[in-house]
Amino acid sequence: MPVPKAELHLHIEGTLEPELAFELAARNGLALPWAGTEALREAYRFEDLQSFLDLYYALMAVLRTERDFEDLADAYLARAAAQGVRHAEIFFDPQAHLARGVPLDTVVDGLWRALGRSEERHGVSTRLIMCFLRDEPAASALATLEAARPHLDRITGVGLDSAEAGHPPSTFREVYEAAAALGLRRVAHAGEEGPPEYITEALDVLGVERVDHGLRCVEDPALVARLVRERVPLTLCPLSNVRLRAVDTLADHPLPAMLDAGLMCTVNSDDPAYFGGYVGDTFDAVAETLGLGPERLRDLARNSFLAAFLDDDEERRARYLAEVETYAFD
Ligand code: ADE
Ligand code: ZN
Numbered sequence: 001m002p003v004p005k006a007e008l009h010l011h012i013e014g015t016l017e018p019e020l021a022f023e024l025a026a027r028n029g030l031a032l033p034w035a036g037t038e039a040l041r042e043a044y045r046f047e048d049l050q051s052f053l054d055l056y057y058a059l060m061a062v063l064r065t066e067r068d069f070e071d072l073a074d075a076y077l078a079r080a081a082a083q084g085v086r087h088a089e090i091f092f093d094p095q096a097h098l099a100r101g102v103p104l105d106t107v108v109d110g111l112w113r114a115l116g117r118s119e120e121r122h123g124v125s126t127r128l129i130m131c132f133l134r135d136e137p138a139a140s141a142l143a144t145l146e147a148a149r150p151h152l153d154r155i156t157g158v159g160l161d162s163a164e165a166g167h168p169p170s171t172f173r174e175v176y177e178a179a180a181a182l183g184l185r186r187v188a189h190a191g192e193e194g195p196p197e198y199i200t201e202a203l204d205v206l207g208v209e210r211v212d213h214g215l216r217c218v219e220d221p222a223l224v225a226r227l228v229r230e231r232v233p234l235t236l237c238p239l240s241n242v243r244l245r246a247v248d249t250l251a252d253h254p255l256p257a258m259l260d261a262g263l264m265c266t267v268n269s270d271d272p273a274y275f276g277g278y279v280g281d282t283f284d285a286v287a288e289t290l291g292l293g294p295e296r297l298r299d300l301a302r303n304s305f306l307a308a309f310l311d312d313d314e315e316r317r318a319r320y321l322a323e324v325e326t327y328a329f330d
Helices: 018-027 037-042 049-062 066-082 094-098 104-115 118-122 138-147 169-181 196-204 215-219 221-229 238-243 255-260 279-290 294-306 314-326
Strands: 005-011 085-092 125-133 157-161 185-190 210-213 233-236 264-267
Touching: 005 066, 005 210, 005 233, 005 264, 005 279, 005 294, 018 037, 018 049, 018 066, 049 094, 066 085, 066 104, 066 118, 085 104, 085 157, 085 294, 085 314, 094 104, 094 125, 094 138, 104 125, 118 125, 125 138, 138 169, 157 169, 169 185, 169 196, 185 196, 196 210, 196 215, 196 221, 210 215, 215 221, 215 233, 233 255, 238 279, 255 264, 255 279, 255 294, 264 279, 264 294, 279 294, 294 314
Parallel strands: 005 085, 085 125, 125 157, 157 185, 185 210, 210 233, 233 264
Antiparallel strands: none
C-alpha cells in the first residue's frame, strides 16, 4: 500500500480521462473532434500552460449534467484512494462551466453527490475549493462568488487559476477580501509561469494560506527565506511542470533543493489525466528520478496533512499524521 497522503492541488476537470470524455460525449450526444482516445492522447503534447489550457477548456464541453460531474469526481476518488490518498482538496472552475451554459448548481450538486459519500465509498475525506479564472475580469470572479453563496456550506475555500502571465494576483484583491469575510480559506496559483513577485502579491494582497505551485520562488532567495520563516506550504506539481515545460526534465526539478532549503513542499498531481500520473505516481517518479529516500517521502506526506484545511477536524489530521509516522517504506 502506498504512503498515506493528502492531495492539495487537483483540478477535478483535469482528471477527465479520454475514455470518460468519449463516454460522456456519447451520453450527451456530442461529437468530439478526435477520432478516438488514442488520437486524443496524441494531442497531449504541450508547449506551455496556455496550449494545455486550450485543450483542457475544450474537452470540458462533455461535462453537462449533475451525473457527469458526479461520475468525474467518483472516478478520481477511486483512483486517488488506490494511490494512498486519504484526504483530497479538490479545485473546480465554475466560470468555465457557466460560460458554456452549465449552472453552478449543476456543478456543485453533481460534485457533491460523489464527495458526500467519498469517505464511505473510498475512504477519502474531501474539501471543495472554488477557483476563479485569472484571465477573466475581477467583476466576473466577484459575481461567481456571489452566485456561490447558497453553496458555501460545501465550499471550503477559493483559489485562482488559468493563464498566469500578465494576470497578477492583485487584480483580485476585492474578491479575496469578500471571500475572507465569508469565512472562506484562500489559496492561489502563483509562480508557475508567472514571476516570483506574484507569489509575494498572493501572500500580501490576497492573504493566501498556501501557494499553488510557487515553483519560481527559487529565483528569489529573499522570498525563499520568507516562505521558510513563515512556513508557507507550496503545492508543487512536478509532473505538470515537466509537461508544461516549466522545467526541462523531471531530473531538473528543484524539489530536492527546495526541501533542503527548508521549504514546506507538498507534491500533487494538478491535472493527472493530462500530465501522465496521479499523486501516487508522482511520489514514485520523484523518488526514482530525484533520488528522494524514505525520510524525504515521509516529509512530503507529513507536510500534505499539516497543510490541509483540516482545522475543523484536528482529530482526523492527527490520525492521518500518525499513519504517516508509522508507515513502513520497503
Ligand atoms: N487550470 C488547470 N490546471 C492549471 C494549471 N496547472 N495552472 C493554471 N491553471 C490551471
Ligand atoms: Zn493547478
